[in-house]
Amino acid sequence: MYKIIRKKELVSQIYLMDIEAPRVAKNANPGQFVIVKVDEVGERIPLTICDYHREEGTVTIVFQTLGMSTKKLAALEEGDYIRDFVGPLGNPSEVVMDSVEHLAGKKIVFVAGGVGTAPVYPQVKMLKEKGIDVDVIIGTKSKSTLIFEEEFNQVAKNLYVCTDDGSYGFQGLVTDRLKKLMEEEGKAYDLCVAIGPMIMMKFVSRLTASYKLKTIVSLNPIMVDGTGMCGACRVTVGSEVKFACVDGPEFDAHLIDFDEAMRRQSMFKTAEGKKAIQMEQ
Ligand code: NAD
Ligand code: FES
Incomplete structure (x- = not known):
């Protein structure tokens, strides 16, 4: 389980979240992505990494609410947990x-x-x-x-x-x-x-x-x-x-x-x- 450390609605329907995921943060590089799964039955959402802080162990994602899964993700608050946060995936830029x-x-x-x-x-x-x-x-x-x-x-x-x-x-x-x-x-x-x-x-x-x-x-x-x-x-x-x-x-x-x-x-x-x-x- 991965804790939401920070959540911010940047503009209408576009959210930023810092997720506590030290292993991902340690290995992430620009250009790579993560797969987010909100709960047991949720869709897998591939999101390009938008920032990372190795010391704090956090990774930043930004997403737009388009369907059920991203709406579920947006409904979570700081302190809540995401089921899966897999990465970093793909090749760095x-x-x-x-x-x-x-x-x-x-x-x-x-x-x-x-x-x-x-x-x-x-x-x-x-x-x-x-x-x-x-x-x-x-x-x-x-x-x-x-x-x-x-x-x-x-x-x-x-x-x-x-x-x-x-x-x-x-x-x-x-x-x-x-x-x-x-x-x-x-x-x-x-x-x-x-x-x-x-x-x-x-x-x-x-x-x-x-x-x-x-x-x-x-x-x-x-x-x-x-x-x-x-x-x-x-x-x-x-x-x-x-x-x-x-x-x-x-x-x-x-x-x-x-x-x-x-x-x-x-x-x-x-x-x-x-x-x-x-x-x-
Ligand atoms: P948007 O529709 O607002 O378009 C953004 C800009 O793209 C426009 O302001 C315009 O300058 C340019 N653009 C659009 N159509 C164009 C055209 N025909 N010719 C030239 N320029 C054009 O963007 P949005 O609604 O925020 O986009 C969401 C999309 O961004 C989603 O489909 C998502 O998949 C994609 N996205 C891509 C990545 C990635 O890694 N490539 C990452 C995150 C999101
Ligand atoms: Fe399914 Fe690449 S996203 S094979």
């Missing part, structure tokens, strides 16, 4: 785990979308700790759904917030902002990391391919059980078949068949996932 010598001088831009903004944070934080400055673009529906702005202000060199409705920051999609940075504001990036809804990652990938800008994405949204058993997260990467939960979750975006992955996502998804897909469309 190769970008942030790279050596300082290799990273030095690289111009990196992170593109974070919606709830996917939270898992970008530990990556940018670790790069900052290594002395590597990066730019961050956050895209969200409106000012009222923006998360982690303060946190990114502490760790990003430049933070560019965009809202779909123009209620805060730049009005437009993350792809519009990225294009503007590269075409009008003289940014010449060497690497892009995009984490958010599948549709966003698909269009970021399409844009960056046209600039020959190497791009990494995290395929957490197509996972169901996170164990390599259900087959839901099968994805074609170049000429190879991969499983996001075992071989990823991060892959070279320009090698991914996004349309196939998104078709499979809609076939396999649980109640949580189906609602997420409907929200993206």
Whole structure:
């Protein structure tokens, strides 16, 4: 059993929780995920790790209430316990785990979308700790759904917030902002990391391919059980078949068949996932 140490509703229906899980915290690295199971009969929820504190033994998760399981999770309070908290799973982000010598001088831009903004944070934080400055673009529906702005202000060199409705920051999609940075504001990036809804990652990938800008994405949204058993997260990467939960979750975006992955996502998804897909469309 894993104790909820801190719970906070960041914005409507998006919650942050610090979970006491010393073994996970000790071994976690940016880019990895955990499987959360609220109770004996609950669905397995794969969530990308949003922060960890090795000394306190806590791991931070951020989730949106979409179906029964995430609603059950959100109903728990500080001091309550979660049945299972398994991890860290998947591979750490190769970008942030790279050596300082290799990273030095690289111009990196992170593109974070919606709830996917939270898992970008530990990556940018670790790069900052290594002395590597990066730019961050956050895209969200409106000012009222923006998360982690303060946190990114502490760790990003430049933070560019965009809202779909123009209620805060730049009005437009993350792809519009990225294009503007590269075409009008003289940014010449060497690497892009995009984490958010599948549709966003698909269009970021399409844009960056046209600039020959190497791009990494995290395929957490197509996972169901996170164990390599259900087959839901099968994805074609170049000429190879991969499983996001075992071989990823991060892959070279320009090698991914996004349309196939998104078709499979809609076939396999649980109640949580189906609602997420409907929200993206
Ligand atoms: P959202 O629908 O608010 O989209 C976030 C941003 O993505 C938008 O503001 C926009 O800038 C951009 N975007 C959306 N459609 C686009 C398009 N067609 N072209 C270019 N840019 C586009 O996001 P949300 O509702 O918070 O997203 C929830 C999704 O995030 C869930 O499906 C969840 O699976 C996913 N998620 C992904 C990860 C990951 O590791 N990749 C982690 C957590 C959550
Ligand atoms: Fe089931 Fe990867 S999520 S096999």
